[in-house]
Amino acid sequence: MSLAFINIFLSLFTFGIVVAFLGASKLYIAQKLGLNDARMAWLISLNQFSNLLGTLIAGYGLVSISYKLVLGSGFLLIIGSIWLVGTYQIYWPVTIALSGLGLGGSFLNVGSNALLPVLRPNNPSSITNLAHACFGFGALVLPILLTLLLRRFGWRKALNILTFLILIPTLMSLVAFYPTTSNLPNSTNSFSFLANKTILLAMLASFCYVAIEASLATWLTTYLKQAGWNEIKASGFVAFFWLALMVGRLLASSLLTANNGLFLIQLLTLILIITLMSMTTFITLWTSVLSVVMLGFCCAPIFPTLVGVTFAKFDSALSGNIYALVAAVGMGGATILPYIVGRVSSSISIYYGLRILILPASILLLTAFYL
Structure with missing residues (x-):
C-alpha cells in the first residue's frame, strides 16, 4: 500500500475534522463573539461558500497541476485557520479563519476523491464508502477530542494542540509520491460532459x-440543547451522528456491489425523511439522541455511493473534474440551506x-430513481 493511497484516508479523516469543527465549536464561538443564531448562520454560509470556491479551484486547477500541491496546501490552510480561530477572539479574524478552513477542507476533499479512482479503479462505490468512513471517523473524533481539550486546557491551548496534531498528516502529504497528470490518459478540464444526464442528476x-448533511452537522448541537441537554453534552452527543456515519460507511463498503448502490440511496433517504418528521414532532431527551444516531446511519452511504455510481460511468482520468462539479454544486446547497x-x-x-x-x-429520493 503506497503512502499516496494512505494519504487519501488521512486527508478525508482531516476533512471530517474540518467539517465537524464548526458544528462542535459553534456554541463556543457564538458565546465568545456574542453572536445569535442568525449572525452565526452567516459565518457558516461564508465557510461553505469558501468550500464551494475551493472545490472549483482544486478540481479545475490544482489537481491538474499536482496532487501534492492540492493536498499540501489544503493541510497548511487548515493549520493556519484553526490557529487563527484559537488566537484571536475578534469577529473579522475569525471570519477570515473560517473562510480559510473552508478552502483548506475543500482542497483535501477534492484531491483525495480525485486520486482514489486513479489508484483503485475497481468497484468505486465500495472503495469510496471505505475511504469516506475515515471522514466519518475524523468527524467523530473531533467533538470528543475538542470537548476533552477544552475542559482541561481552555480554548486557545486546545486549538493549538489540535493544530499540532494536524501537522503529522501534513508532513506525510508533502513527502509522498503521487501519479502525475501526464500519466493519466484522456485527462481534460472540459465542461463538455455537463450535458450528460447522469452528471446533471x-x-x-x-x-x-x-x-x-451540512445543516445537520451545524445545527444538531442547537437541536440537542433545545431538547434539554447542556452545551457540553450537546456538543458531545453530536459525536454519535459521526459515529453512525462512520459505521454505516464501513458496512456499506462491504455490502455494496455495482448493482445495488441506487437502491440503498433510495431506502435510506426514505428513512431519513421519516426520521426528520419524527424528531421534530416527538421530542424528549433520549429520543433526541436516538434521532441523531438514526440520521447518521441514514446519511452514511448516500454521498460516497452517489460519487461511486457516477465515477463508474466515466473514465477515471475525469474523476477530478467530475467530483469538482458534483461537490461544488453540493457546496452550493451547503451554503444556502444551513443559513436558512x-x-x-x-x-x-x-x-x-x-x-x-x-x-x-x-x-433527493425522487432523483435517485432516475440516476
Whole structure:
C-alpha cells in the first residue's frame, strides 16, 4: 500500500475534522463573539461558500497541476485557520479563519476523491464508502477530542494542540509520491460532459444531500440543547451522528456491489425523511439522541455511493473534474440551506428549521430513481 493511497484516508479523516469543527465549536464561538443564531448562520454560509470556491479551484486547477500541491496546501490552510480561530477572539479574524478552513477542507476533499479512482479503479462505490468512513471517523473524533481539550486546557491551548496534531498528516502529504497528470490518459478540464444526464442528476442529488448533511452537522448541537441537554453534552452527543456515519460507511463498503448502490440511496433517504418528521414532532431527551444516531446511519452511504455510481460511468482520468462539479454544486446547497435553517431557528425554533430539510430529502429520493 503506497503512502499516496494512505494519504487519501488521512486527508478525508482531516476533512471530517474540518467539517465537524464548526458544528462542535459553534456554541463556543457564538458565546465568545456574542453572536445569535442568525449572525452565526452567516459565518457558516461564508465557510461553505469558501468550500464551494475551493472545490472549483482544486478540481479545475490544482489537481491538474499536482496532487501534492492540492493536498499540501489544503493541510497548511487548515493549520493556519484553526490557529487563527484559537488566537484571536475578534469577529473579522475569525471570519477570515473560517473562510480559510473552508478552502483548506475543500482542497483535501477534492484531491483525495480525485486520486482514489486513479489508484483503485475497481468497484468505486465500495472503495469510496471505505475511504469516506475515515471522514466519518475524523468527524467523530473531533467533538470528543475538542470537548476533552477544552475542559482541561481552555480554548486557545486546545486549538493549538489540535493544530499540532494536524501537522503529522501534513508532513506525510508533502513527502509522498503521487501519479502525475501526464500519466493519466484522456485527462481534460472540459465542461463538455455537463450535458450528460447522469452528471446533471448527480449534481442535483449532491445539492440536496450535502445541504442536508451540512445543516445537520451545524445545527444538531442547537437541536440537542433545545431538547434539554447542556452545551457540553450537546456538543458531545453530536459525536454519535459521526459515529453512525462512520459505521454505516464501513458496512456499506462491504455490502455494496455495482448493482445495488441506487437502491440503498433510495431506502435510506426514505428513512431519513421519516426520521426528520419524527424528531421534530416527538421530542424528549433520549429520543433526541436516538434521532441523531438514526440520521447518521441514514446519511452514511448516500454521498460516497452517489460519487461511486457516477465515477463508474466515466473514465477515471475525469474523476477530478467530475467530483469538482458534483461537490461544488453540493457546496452550493451547503451554503444556502444551513443559513436558512439558522434564520428560521432564530425567528421561530430549531424544530421548524430542521423540518425544512424534508424538502431537499424528498427531491433527493425522487432523483435517485432516475440516476
